[in-house]
Amino acid sequence: MRLATELRRLREAAGLTSRQAAALLGVSPTQITHIESGLAGVSEERLRRLASHYACTDAEFIDSLVGMATDRTRGWWEEYRGLLPTSFLDLAELDHHAAFRREVAILFVPGLLQTEDYARAVFSSRVPELAGDELDLRIRHRRARRVIIERPSPVPYEVVIHEAALRIRVSDRNVSRTQLAHLLELSEADHISLRVIPFDLDGFARASSTMTYVGGVLPKLDTVVRDAPHGSVFLDFEAQLNAYRTRFRKVEAVSLEADRSRDFIHALAKEL
Incomplete structure (x- = not known):
């Protein structure tokens, strides 16, 4: 989501619409919208092309965005997705x-x-009250x-x-x-x-x-x-x-x- 936000800011700073950015990249405006909404990823090549079109000359910043775009880390937190x-x-x-x-x-x-006992007390004070299994999930996640x-x-x-x-x-x-x-x-x-x-x-x-x-x-x-x-x-x-x-x-x-x-x-x- 942060990558998406930064790409949108770069485009807006360049004074371009999503349609214009899509034309420069040779993709549909919908694809730019999905990238800037965090619904779709972007390759290193396309990201660098976008940065060039947006006249971004901060090489360190661009490299950091590339690092975000190419990071395939599947962290421990993914086991809680949907829970x-x-x-x-x-x-x-x-x-x-x-x-x-x-x-x-x-x-x-x-x-x-x-x-753990302190966290349990904090989560137990929630209104509305958390169900037992959700309470345990939040404590486990915090730990x-x-x-x-x-x-x-x-x-x-x-x-x-x-x-x-x-x-x-x-x-x-x-x-x-x-x-x-x-x-x-x-x-x-x-x-x-x-x-x-x-x-x-x-x-x-x-x-x-x-x-x-x-x-x-x-x-x-x-x-x-x-x-x-x-x-x-x-x-x-x-x-x-x-x-x-x-x-x-x-x-x-x-x-x-x-x-x-x-x-x-x-x-x-x-x-x-």
């Missing part, structure tokens, strides 16, 4: 290709860092997503968690205590930067700014993920990316350093 909403699969695929990941969490511990921070070459992960997310008991004391211990363990990893924003921080006006920022192979191919009632929303316009890059750094700047954050989490765990 979970498409956004779950899109998020797992986005994670798989991430160059880095940044996250700000306000009310819940981020999904990648959740224990499988952790591969990106557990594999031999993990994705660099920066996460800022508000104290509210650490204190809210999605289940009982034992689940919360185990979750905090899990965070402390993960925070020791070299590829994970975990920082905390305490309640007593003055003037923190971004308390509702939950966000996930996923780095692409090039900055212009980064993606922001926002949660919505109907599922995840993916944002990728340059202005949006710039805004969320700035937002993350501002939130990070007012958070506790990593060592102080670990001490903070340890103190909360002792209260339980």
